[in-house]
Amino acid sequence: MTDLPPPTPEEESEFLAAEYALGLAEGENLTEARDRARRDSLFAGAVAAWQERLVAMTDAIAPVAPPARVKKALIKSLFPNIRVPFMQRLWVWQGLTFASLAMLAVLAMPMLRPDAPTIAGPIYGTQLTGTIDDLQVYAVLDPSRGGIAVTRTAGAPPTGRVLELWALLPDAAPVSLGLVPDDATHLKLPPEIAAQIDNLTLAISDEPPGGAPEGAPTGEIRAVGTVEEI
Amino acid sequence: MDREEIERLIARVALKDRAAFEELYDRVSAKLFGVCLRVLNKRAAAEDAMQDTFVKIWNNADRYQANGLSPMTWLITIARNTSIDRLRARKKGHQDIDTPGMELVATGPSPEQSAIAASEASKLTGCLDALDADRGAAIRGAYLDGETYADLAERFKVPLNTMRTWLRRGLISLRECMSQ
Incomplete structure (x- = not known):
């Protein structure tokens, strides 16, 4: 080993780049390599070149399809509100946890009667x-x-105004469904x-106390939501 | 794998295009999962590493362009480094390996450097096999199994400094062989 000439700074640098790409750099060497990779474009180029050389070791590795749950978990972690059909409905279920309790209280009343209907139709919902x-x-x-159960989870009417809920149908004037005074x-x-x-x-529009006087919205439309079957 | 296609997808992911991200996942996840499995050897750990890998890809795609790596090298290296970090995580005092394109400055004056290296890559296996067997095994052990100098010195029963000298010679020979 003593017969080798001492390495030149270029050789040292090249070796450090290789060690860094391999993940072998430790301690001070790692700190130096990390620092130079960020600031020294020649060194960064040497690291990239080693990465290109070494990655060929993965050529022989056969692809393996990952289970679908990996993608699902990934998408869910990156995009909590992603618009895939199932997730699209999540907010409805979140809403249901609030609204359904209130709704159930109303719906349960007739169920207590002996002739209560046992089959309910589909339930619809929306987030405004x-x-x-x-x-x-x-x-x-x-x-x-x-019946409609309305739950306000955020926001409030402007001071001195009330919130009014409207039904919007194609080619028809808005129809008032009533005021939304409470949560x-x-x-x-x-x-x-x-x-x-x-x-x-x-x-939902904001209206003077008591609601829109003429049966048509007069204030600003403050929230909108399209109704869907849940 | 079509290089331009993958580059185009990474560029769109850099703009936070979710559809492109999912398409990129569909295109490359099997290769990356193969790499994670090879390093970690356990499905559950490989699945976690895969998820981490793609989170890094999503968050750092805008830094890909500058580093001069081929797109598959960038993606595979993230998967490999993430897996090795996981493999080593149990060991005390482990310092994470950095991931390319997140720390590398733009390669600047010699962007062809890595392009040349990429064209040499087909020679790697032959050149590794041409090395002294132990040196080839040490380089493979470091790259694919995340072995550290301490691990390698123990495996080959040599002092740590000797291991480092070995490896240095191995890497120099490897580069010479690949550039021929």
């Missing part, structure tokens, strides 16, 4: 997201029983609206 501020309201609609409100779903529930959009 604020268009102006952070107002957030969930609505759960039960067309078979003609949780129960409203009636008129049969003529329930009949068109597949095309229904809900909106």
